[in-house]
Amino acid sequence: MTPESSSSAEAEKVVKKEHCENHANCMKLIQMALDGEASPEELEHVRQNLGNCLPCNRGYNLEKAIKQALQLRVEQKAVPQSLVDCIKSKIHEL
Amino acid sequence: MTADEFIAVRQYTESEKYAIFDRELMPHIQSMYNFAFRLTQDEDDANDLVQDTYLKAFRFINSFEKGTNAKAWLFRILKNSFINDYRRKSKEPNKVDYQEVETYYDSEEMAGTSQTTDLRAETVQELLGDEVTNALNALPIDFRTVLILCDVEGFTYEEMAKILDIPIGTVRSRLHRARMLLKEKLKTYATHMGYDTSERSEDEESL
Numbered sequence: 001m002t003p004e005s006s007s008s009a010e011a012e013k014v015v016k017k018e019h020c021e022n023h024a025n026c027m028k029l030i031q032m033a034l035d036g037e038a039s040p041e042e043l044e045h046v047r048q049n050l051g052n053c054l055p056c057n058r059g060y061n062l063e064k065a066i067k068q069a070l071q072l073r074v075e076q077k078a079v080p081q082s083l084v085d086c087i088k089s090k091i092h093e094l
Numbered sequence: 095m096t097a098d099e100f101i102a103v104r105q106y107t108e109s110e111k112y113a114i115f116d117r118e119l120m121p122h123i124q125s126m127y128n129f130a131f132r133l134t135q136d137e138d139d140a141n142d143l144v145q146d147t148y149l150k151a152f153r154f155i156n157s158f159e160k161g162t163n164a165k166a167w168l169f170r171i172l173k174n175s176f177i178n179d180y181r182r183k184s185k186e187p188n189k190v191d192y193q194e195v196e197t198y199y200d201s202e203e204m205a206g207t208s209q210t211t212d213l214r215a216e217t218v219q220e221l222l223g224d225e226v227t228n229a230l231n232a233l234p235i236d237f238r239t240v241l242i243l244c245d246v247e248g249f250t251y252e253e254m255a256k257i258l259d260i261p262i263g264t265v266r267s268r269l270h271r272a273r274m275l276l277k278e279k280l281k282t283y284a285t286h287m288g289y290d291t292s293e294r295s296e297d298e299e300s301l
Contacts, residue, residue, distance in 0.1 A: 028270055035244060035269075037251050061215035066276065070245035073223035074230060079127035083141050084120075087148045091115060094152065 020055040030060050034067055099170065102156035111155050118164040119151055125247060126168055132242050133176050135231060143180060147172040166249065170257045173239070181235070213281045217289045221280065225287065229279035237272035244269055 020026055026049055032038040033046045049056040106114065126147065130140035150171055151158070158167055230238060243249045243257060255262045 028266070031270060031273065032266070035251070037266075058215070062213060062218065062277070063273070065215040065218040066273065066280070067245050069218055069221065069226045070230065070241060071248075073221075073226050074246055075223055075227045076124075076128055077131050077137075077140075079124050079144075080141065083127070083144060084123060087120075087123075087145055090145070090149060091112070091152050094149075 016051075016057070017053045017055075020049075020053050023055055023059070026053070026056050027059050027063070030056065030063055034060075034063055099174065100154040100157045102154075103159050104156050106156060106160075110160075111152070114155060114158070114160055115152055118158075118160070119148065119168060122165045122168055123148070125165065126172060129169060129172060129242060129247070130176070132231070132238065132246075133173075133235065134180055139180060143172060143176060146175050146179070150175065163253065166253045166257055169243070169247075169249075170259075173257055213277050213284070217284045218280060220289055221284060221287075225283045226280070229276055229283055232279050233272060233275055236268065237275055240265065240269045241272050241276065 026046075029038060029042055029046050030049075033043055038046065046056075046060075050060055123144065126144050127140060130143040130147075131137065134140050134143060147168065151168060158164065230241060233241070239258070240254065243254045244251075249257065251262050251265045254265045258265070260268075
């Protein structure tokens, strides 16, 4: 326990990094975290980066927005009932 | 078709075969149809591909262990059928594209942080479903496939590795590349559609 761990309002005003010297690797970890594939250690690393690094923060928000767009907004085509019926009847002919 | 795909692990009775088919395989037909449509980009081809896949699955149902991951098993058969039967007959510019993409990616990587700074999350949130779909469909097939499996269908990296017959490390790097390419496409769409893609200014910081 260090004295800093008692967070005061002042501690909230962390100055975030404008440049990330390790951004390509950070983005890989961020994607794994969003995919639910990061280890607890990797998640913790990402969490810390998000708190103090602007490029990582933006990258995270962007990746999350894209992932959600793919999950929720990609057009879904309804499977034709004729296809379902055709498969079922062919199976029973076998 | 890889050899281990259809090795019989069980000997089901006729009635068991139909029961498994109806209860475990057919419920995935909606996802299968969408996957087929995204791969072929053609309704008739998607129909044929899904039908071929289900007939194959029934014929080799003894190689499916009841109660295991039916969706991943079906997706794997569909993906292999696509590669063997459909991809061949379509004129295939993807090989060339892939090469270009590798080169492009490497140069991007060298450039360091340039990859994420010029598309905003807010811009992506404003894009319509059609625009997102078009951007996805414009990607070379290998990259489109990993994004469909991961983000649209929610498969884990391990499931994707099995479906695609590639190591998990390759799944990870291919996804990363696919996402970089998708960002470029989305940015192009956003610019054409007149969305604001300019970089966020420094004083816009108050979240």
